[in-house]
Amino acid sequence: MDPSARSTGPKSGAEPVLSLRGAAVRVGGRTLWSGVDLTVGAGEFTAVLGPNGVGKSTLVKVLLGVLPAAAGEVRVLGGVPGARNAAVGYLPQRRSFDASVRIRGVDVVRLGLDGDRWGIPVPGLGRAKRRAARERVAEVVELVGASAYAHRPIGQCSGGEQQRLLIAQALIRRPQVLLLDEPLDSLDLPNQSAIAALLGRICHQEGVSVVMVAHDVNPILHHLDRVVYIAEGGAVAGTPTEVITSETLTRLYRTPVEVLRTSDGRLVVVGQPEAPALHSDRHSEPGAGGGHVSG
Amino acid sequence: MFLADTSSPAVSWNLLADFQQMWAYPFMVNAFRAGAIVSVVCAAVGWFMVLRRQTFAGHTLSVAAFPGASLAILLGVSTSLGYFGFCVAAALVIAALGRKGRDAGAEESAVTGTVQAFALACGYLFISLYKGLLEGPTALLFGSFLGITTGQVTLLAIVGALVLAVLAVIGRPLLFATVDPEVAAGRGVPVRLLSTVFLVLLGAATAEASQITGTLLVFALMVIPAATAQQLTSRPGRSLALAVLIGFGSCWLGLIAAYYQPYPLGFFVTTIAFTGYVLAHLGRALHEALGWSRSRGRTPLSIGGTA
Ligand SMILES: Nc1ncnc2c1ncn2[C@@H]1O[C@H](COP(=O)(O)OP(=O)(O)OP(=O)(O)O)[C@@H](O)[C@H]1O
Ligand SMILES: [Mg+2]
16 A cells, blocks of 8 residues: 555644654754654654664654753644643653563553552542543553553563553553654564554544654554654655655765665665764754655 | 560460550550551651662661761760751762763662762761760661650651651652653653652651661661562552551561560561561462462462561
């Protein structure tokens, strides 16, 4: 299926769920990327791609509001980042719980629901509410297919099982935006496509905007509406067919990059710089080479 | 340390009569009261400490109790003041110097170790400056339940109630920040502030425990109950409640034993708690070996060999 077919863009007139205009970020005194423009509408599936260390996780943190943008304007759900985080589900990159952590998976999922609430629940009061919370936990654990091991201490679950439970934790409050940092990490191929399909369903059927950092675009290619490719200094955004092409990536990286399509429709990027080897002052030219497509 | 004025009390095995006999002495009443307060507070705070892997910080704070108490004796002020002042101050130093980034575990332990060495050195200095009536640092290091005054019990109760009240308010976000700091921060939980507040609570709790078990045996009431409870169940609420029960039980059993036997209280409390821990460990190993937890899908042991 041609990924561009589902690229409809945000509903015209409605305010975008996420928007970045000329955004830049500085970490530890150096600019990671600048001049990034991106608009994500309700129910859109966006992938953030790029080599290691280029600042993908940093972009997610800016959207979450835990890191400030150095320049430009960033808006999330109509406010500054962080203002409406109750409606944002977040999955940080690669966390694994130590084998000795004696907290059950369901408890970790439950913390996503009301872990930020102060005070202890008064015994006897709010029994209906507690039951509703328990049912919601069970529902979301079932949704990600983690029921078999959710009652085990999370430290005893495998990496992929923990990842599913953490996805459940991110989903539990029915967020309007999901920020997922490499959620397919530590999953095998069948599980990658199962989780990708689940996220695609949540995104397109329930109108949740998904922003997902990924290293491999192929497991999610069918579900994607939009791609942000970050390179040293700048970024390009647009539909997968616009962005993942030899011309665009060559322009972005200023080095020959070739995009090949295999017979089964998978995309292979050849010649992409592995990691920004040196961070010279080339960063001072903002967004060089980034043809910004926003919608 | 043993009661010189009672000629070897004997156990009648009639609990009521035994307690009546023990509680005929006001100092025993105070010891049981203080023990109850301290063991409950320490088990609750210690449960979070074990989960947060901050036992080294807890140990350092308890070491800070030693110079605190010896300085108080040197200056002739209340030892409680010394305990609480030094423990809370050390907590603030550790909070201020450590934990800059999120994976600052190594840096934190280096800071903590530095504070600990300095605290011990200060305690040594204060002890040697005080050449007078101080019988020696043994009571400070290993605890004593004799001579706990009603005033001290009141102070322990007030501080203990404050600690538990703060813990009740911050408990859930603290658990969130402990288990999952990044997501908690994303949800607006003030992770750093909570970490500082928790260190102060830890300082207050170790100061309380130091007055019962002495500086070196604080962990009998802070770590062992929590570690035992976490062996027995992985449900947070249950394991917290169980830790409190185990702590309370080992403390009171230790007091009873120390009343009847001429050995130090700290030894009894620690031994009883440790026995419970070993039993819990064995119990869990047995359970896992028999594969019961697998068939039920969760760790089923919920009550077991407590002290
Ligand atoms: N707190 C920090 N202080 C200094 N530099 C930092 C800090 N956090 C991240 N960086 C640097 O910022 C850069 C981008 O980091 P980021 O985690 O966003 O990369 P990424 O694109 O997510 O990489 P990966 O694919 O490996 O996850 C890296 O070079 C990293 O070293
Ligand atoms: Mg990353």
